[in-house]
Amino acid sequence: MARVRVDGKQFAVGGQRFAFRGVTYGTFRPRGDGERFPELDRMKQDFVAMRDASFSVVRTYTTPPEDLLALAADWDLRVLAGAFWLDWRYLVGASRRAVRGVAHEARREVRRAARRLAGCEQVLGLVLGNEVPADVVRWTGTRTIASLLDELCEVVREEDPEALATYANYPTAEYVPLDSLDFLTFNVFLEAKEDFRAYLTRLHTLAGNRPLVLGEIGLDAGGTEDGERRQAEFLDWQLATAMERGVAGACVFSWTDEWWVGDAAVEGWHFGLTRADRSPRPALDVVAGRNRTELAELRHTWEPLSVVICAYNAAETLDECLVHACALDYPHLEILVVDDGSTDATAEIARRHPRARLLQIEHAGLSVARNEGFRAARGKIVAYLDSDAYPSPEWPYYLVLGFDRRTVGGVGGPNVPPLDDPLGAQVVARAPGGPVHVLLSDDRAEHVPGCNMAFWRHLLEEVGGFDPVYTSAGDDVDLCWKVLDRRWEIGFHPAALVWHHRRPGLRRYLRQQRGYGRAEALVEARHPDRFGPTGTARWRGRIYDSLVPSRGRARIYRGLYGTAAYQSVYRAGGYGIDLAHQLGVPVAVPLLLSAPLALVHPLLGVAPVLALVGLAVLAAADMARARPPRQLRDRRLGFRLRVAVHHLLQPLVRTWGRRRAGTLARRQLPPPTPLPGPASRAPGGTVLLPADGPRAGVAAAIVGALRRRGLRVSAPTGWEDHDARLTLSTLVAGDLLTSNHPPGTVQACVRPRLRLVRTAAALGAGLLLGLVAPLLAAAVQVLVWTDLGRGWWRARRGVPRMLQAAAGAHHGGQTS
DSSP: OOOEEEEETTETTEEEOHHHHHEEEEEOOOTTSSSSSOOOOHHHHHHHHHHHTTEEEESSOOOOOOOHHHHHHHHEEEEEOOOOOOOOGGGOOHHHHHHHHHHHHHHHHHHHHHHTTTTOOTTEEEEEEEOOOOHHHHHHOOHHHHHHHHHHHHHHHOOTTOOOEEEEOOOEGTTTTOOTSSSEEEEEEOOSSHHHHHHHHHHHHHTTTSOEEEEEEEOOTSSHHHHHHHHHHHHHHHHHHHTTTOSEEEEESSSSSSOOTTEEOOOOOOOOBTTOOOOOOOOHHHHHHTTTTTTTGGGGGOOOOOOOEESSSSSSTTTHHHHHHHTOOTTTEEEEEEEEEESHHHHHOOOOOOTEEEEESSSSHHHHHHHHHHHOOSSSEEEEETTTTEEOTTTHHHHTOOSSSSEEEEEEEEEEEETHHHHHHHHHSSSSSSSEEEEEEEEEEEEETEEEEEHHHHHHHTTTSSSSTSSSHHHHHHHHHHHHHHHHHEEEEEEEOEEEEOOOOHHHHHHHHHHHHHHHHHHHHHHHHGOOOSBOOOOEEEEOOOOOSSOOOEEOOOOOOOOOOOOEEEOOHHHHHHHHIIIIIHHHHHHHHHGGGGTTOOGHHHHHHHHHHHHHHHHHHHHOOOOTTTTHHHHHHHHHHHHHHHHHHHHHHHHHHHHHHHHHHHHHHHOOOOSOOBBBETTTTTTEEEEEHHHHHHHHHHHHHHTTTOOOEEEEOSSSSSSSSOOOSSSSEEEEEEOOOOEEEEEEEEEEEEEEHHHHHHHHHHHHTTTHHHHHHHHHHHHHHHHHHHHHHHHIIIHHHHHHHHHHHHHTTOOO
């Protein structure tokens, strides 16, 4: 019998999906040998009944004895084994020595359990504890408990490197960081269906790329006939919802009402699927039915789905992609390969898979290929999969389940690198700038990557498909924003997972990031309001990448006196270090190159030294945060160093690509809204335009015309006293103002505004340089005053001329 493994968001055994259908067992009255389980004959009867009810997992709260493991093997049941130790809830006082004593006992007990179960194929995983209460967590310290759980995971792996470790947490303590666990386990008792569904989606966010298991779900039957009927109905929708949300497994609490805590039987609780005498409740038949239900049976009908795979010279990865895609069992599924003029064996490989339909086009770029794909697709929903990615077996079902409201126009899911990818690809997976999703909430996205996204075909037609200007990247961001601008929502299903190979090697990574920079310039030219003054995207949601830890500290809502039932985690901040990378690294490099100026005067070497120190601090932070793959036992420091190098070089090449493509991006814009004309000049740098429509429309046309001529224009939010903010030079900004008076005209002018902080810093630097290098200080002063003059001139002369030229271009060149 093979061991159960983690396979993305699910479990697998022997290369096949493992259906985790669990039930809790115990604790019971201690036997003669001290074990808290029934005698052998009773256990055998229980396990036979469990198997008849199609359970596949038994969860125990203490380490299972040999006879239980043998019975589980006889009846093909896996054991989710508990390691019990007296945690901090049993302490009185705040003695540090006592706290350390608990940790010592936990390590000793977990090591004993892990050693006893090492190599046992029947054991699915080891549970390192169960529900340390939230007030105990606060009393003892979140870091103390989290650190011990990390240590316990390492203890398990020392005894059995292949063992899976988890900890059964619960909502009141959801903020405890549990990054070391192989899968996330939560005990959840919620009696409202929508609340339960929403919380499972939230737990997926905490789990990241790992499976989510419900360690306990259930309802007290109350000992009445109505209560037992309600228990059955409750478990029916809970298990259906868990499957729909992509939960990897659930343990029903509990198998029987026979339940002991310590040396006393628990009275008055009726959570069991069977009563204490093992007579079944109605819930047992309901749960057995759900245990036999497959994901495909959640709906009677499924929307026809077309999977479009765009490939250009993809011979290296396409076969793997098609092997998995063509094996999908989704009904009414179409596989369409669009060969974008490949010169290798891409088309030949596609023809080897009879289920896939091949469409060959002249090489025209990614967007054109994606457009040809959806136009040729027959399904109502069109899903896109990259040729260097492959889907999990459940992928199409979860994508379609993500269309959970009529307002949802598209759906995406996570993409993660395969565990067997080479080390270079694992480094790239932990570097910035990869294909990640941006979430507005747990199940709504602002952006989903093109390697794993699906849209209604009619919506793709409505928005005009993908913009052909994007030949290799950026088209997915552009499309998502166009969809959102039309008041549609983009759903996110955390279990709709695809495996996506990263490009190994620093050179290939940097080449890709340079291309992403060019694509970013194209996107910015088309969606300028979604970009900040530094030229980087201004996301409204939060970027999620489980391989790159959050840079922000967690803020936790605990409720008054720590009594909130669901003490939620909110990620705060983290933008400072992002800004340090995106802006600080490109600034630090020129400062380093200025190091030879120290030969003129030693003080001129201060800036290069500070730049070097800043880069070293960033590199150290990146190394500390890098998470080497679990299977990498040696060279972990070297792995972290490689990740840091990628973090430092990425902003340079991305900025380079974005800057070089900026002018070309503006030239390739679609025709703008014409300015009314002819235009005339008035004193004070004012331009007069005919009022041939609402002033707001003319103001929007002015903003568009200025953007096409290379000015950075930030649109207002509605709270400002101007129509737009212009970047005129490094030290000068400008406020665009329009007026509808006198009647029949629209007046427009730009009022220059000094950027006081920047100007003061520049002048101050010039004065300091004057103490050591007068000539250099004079040069700085010249640059400062030149920049100020340039900004003022553009406000009074440059912008009016741009507007006159724009108006004249649409009215036969007539200006006055």
